[in-house]
Amino acid sequence: MSITSDRTEATRSLQFPTTLKDLEYFLGRTGYLRQYVLLYAQVTEPLQRRKTALLAAGKLPPKATRKRTRNTTRTTREPTDDELKAFQAYQDYLLDPEYLQHFNPSRQLYTKPNALKHGFGIMVFYLKHN
Numbered sequence: 001m002s003i004t005s006d007r008t009e010a011t012r013s014l015q016f017p018t019t020l021k022d023l024e025y026f027l028g029r030t031g032y033l034r035q036y037v038l039l040y041a042q043v044t045e046p047l048q049r050r051k052t053a054l055l056a057a058g059k060l061p062p063k064a065t066r067k068r069t070r071n072t073t074r075t076t077r078e079p080t081d082d083e084l085k086a087f088q089a090y091q092d093y094l095l096d097p098e099y100l101q102h103f104n105p106s107r108q109l110y111t112k113p114n115a116l117k118h119g120f121g122i123m124v125f126y127l128k129h130n
Helices: 005-012 020-031 040-057 065-074 081-095
Strands: 110-116 119-125
Touching: 005 081, 020 040, 040 081
Parallel strands: none
Antiparallel strands: 110 119
């Protein structure tokens, strides 16, 4: 799996999601890459808190589907520094050209186990060519 130059440019040009609808869209679209982002939940936590706050600000009765649709495009608030940093960190990670690579069976794979506070993991990688 690799990221194309079109997607790289689209990621680079993304603006901070100001409405609830935009934020839900951003988190949904970027969530499919969560397995490639180290500590995805911690990186996006400020954005998830923002989503929760925006949902609470526009609280509607359970079956108010049309009203919710209108409300998600109107519910906004100024982003905090933490929210902007989280957005930028995720965007920077996606723009890193080395985070996703195609598997090449002719090259030797190396592994590195890692013990973290929150569990264990293993990193699989190639060495750079000199």
